[in-house]
Amino acid sequence: MAAGVTRVASHSSFWWGAATAAYQIEGAADEDGRGPSIWDTFCAEPGRVTDGSSGAVACDSYHRWPEDLDLLADLGANAYRFSLAWPRVQPRGQGPVNQAGIGYYDRLLDGLLERGIAPVPTLFHWDLPQALQDAGGWMARETAERFAEYASVVAEALGDRVAAWGTLNEPFVHMALGYAFGTHAPGETLLLDAFAAGHHQLLAHGLATQALRAGPGDAPVMLVNNLTPVRAASTSATDTAAARAYDAFHNRMFLDSVLRGAYPDELGAAVAGAGAVVRDGDLSVIGQPLDLLGVNYYNPTQVKAPGPGSPLPFELVPIEGPAQTGFGWPVVPDGLTELLVGLRDTYGAGLPPIVVTENGCSYPDELSPDGTVDDSDRIAFLDAHIGAVGEARAAGVDVRGYLVWSLLDNFEWAEGYTQRFGLTYVDFSTGRRTPKASYGWLRDRIARGW
Numbered sequence: 001m002a003a004g005v006t007r008v009a010s011h012s013s014f015w016w017g018a019a020t021a022a023y024q025i026e027g028a029a030d031e032d033g034r035g036p037s038i039w040d041t042f043c044a045e046p047g048r049v050t051d052g053s054s055g056a057v058a059c060d061s062y063h064r065w066p067e068d069l070d071l072l073a074d075l076g077a078n079a080y081r082f083s084l085a086w087p088r089v090q091p092r093g094q095g096p097v098n099q100a101g102i103g104y105y106d107r108l109l110d111g112l113l114e115r116g117i118a119p120v121p122t123l124f125h126w127d128l129p130q131a132l133q134d135a136g137g138w139m140a141r142e143t144a145e146r147f148a149e150y151a152s153v154v155a156e157a158l159g160d161r162v163a164a165w166g167t168l169n170e171p172f173v174h175m176a177l178g179y180a181f182g183t184h185a186p187g188e189t190l191l192l193d194a195f196a197a198g199h200h201q202l203l204a205h206g207l208a209t210q211a212l213r214a215g216p217g218d219a220p221v222m223l224v225n226n227l228t229p230v231r232a233a234s235t236s237a238t239d240t241a242a243a244r245a246y247d248a249f250h251n252r253m254f255l256d257s258v259l260r261g262a263y264p265d266e267l268g269a270a271v272a273g274a275g276a277v278v279r280d281g282d283l284s285v286i287g288q289p290l291d292l293l294g295v296n297y298y299n300p301t302q303v304k305a306p307g308p309g310s311p312l313p314f315e316l317v318p319i320e321g322p323a324q325t326g327f328g329w330p331v332v333p334d335g336l337t338e339l340l341v342g343l344r345d346t347y348g349a350g351l352p353p354i355v356v357t358e359n360g361c362s363y364p365d366e367l368s369p370d371g372t373v374d375d376s377d378r379i380a381f382l383d384a385h386i387g388a389v390g391e392a393r394a395a396g397v398d399v400r401g402y403l404v405w406s407l408l409d410n411f412e413w414a415e416g417y418t419q420r421f422g423l424t425y426v427d428f429s430t431g432r433r434t435p436k437a438s439y440g441w442l443r444d445r446i447a448r449g450w
Ligand code: BGC
Pocket: 021, 024, 169, 170, 173, 226, 296, 358, 405, 412, 413, 421
């Protein structure tokens, strides 16, 4: 391991850096034996992605990775969260490792260590091999077993150089958008029956945690959750009950299970209706000790009671008042302090140290004729949210890192290339990278430390 790289960021070596995901930046969809993923399939279906685009080329980071790692190094980052494409490593989701595919991550890890940057790979950021989807995807329990095998082969190949493992990225979002509402791949609209896709992802997390720990190295293991403070639209009993139900699906299903070994009672009908999905012993696999908790924060959520006949126990209500990002998401930095302090208050000694594994915003950034990108909105956003992390730390919450989403403008899922989240502007016709004003601002902020 290169000098200056720490396996777990301690208070004295807080992780500062940025995050990306394979399908959103790599491109090279057909190279070196990569198999198709559910996102290749989904993007090919007319009407699924706003601008009809796909991640087939994206930022071309598969070829331009040295330049991307140099961007991280010049930023002063000491950690980089990225994801491994399962279909590159095992093109059909099982069986022998595709050496050319894993070779890419091998080079990436070495490149990070040479630059003194801690590699923090996530094993699954939504790009399931299509062959596994054809066998049921996350609705099938066997997918969790395949995931554990994948974790073992990856641990064997890379475990000696990894600083921390993320198992899954945002299992709630994948369950909700991919399986309940169908706005993401694989496009299923199962509403509450999507619970099984959430449970099998959690089981996969638990099995993979065991597989990673059995492999070389002693890197800490984390689950990366998308978390949101939930607010009831009024103080009425029905709205507050709806808020509790939403909190159970979005947050507590993925926290109580891993930190307490139990699902919250408020999941109610979804769990009761899931029949044989949750088997004896599953929750102890899911609830084994976690080394770190990854927290992705974007905004709070407001909820009211559903209208008559709704199949769901809640209805979302837009938050009016605060400024909005380009995506229309409310900018509420205090929500991050509230979330972090709330986690500590709720889970107490059961809460592992936290890394903020994603936080950021999209704005309609433009490259000006003088070659600069003035994204002062993003600077204000990052400043306020880093401040919110500072507040939580001052209140005694053990936060060990802050990683911006994202290093680069990239393929924003169903929004295609219409939402720019990067610290770096990417011209998608040439691949050319231009650091935005926020990149320079963050470099200075990182240099100051806490
Ligand atoms: C995901 C990213 C995504 C970002 C912005 C997170 O939910 O992990 O992949 O690009 O939000 O939507």
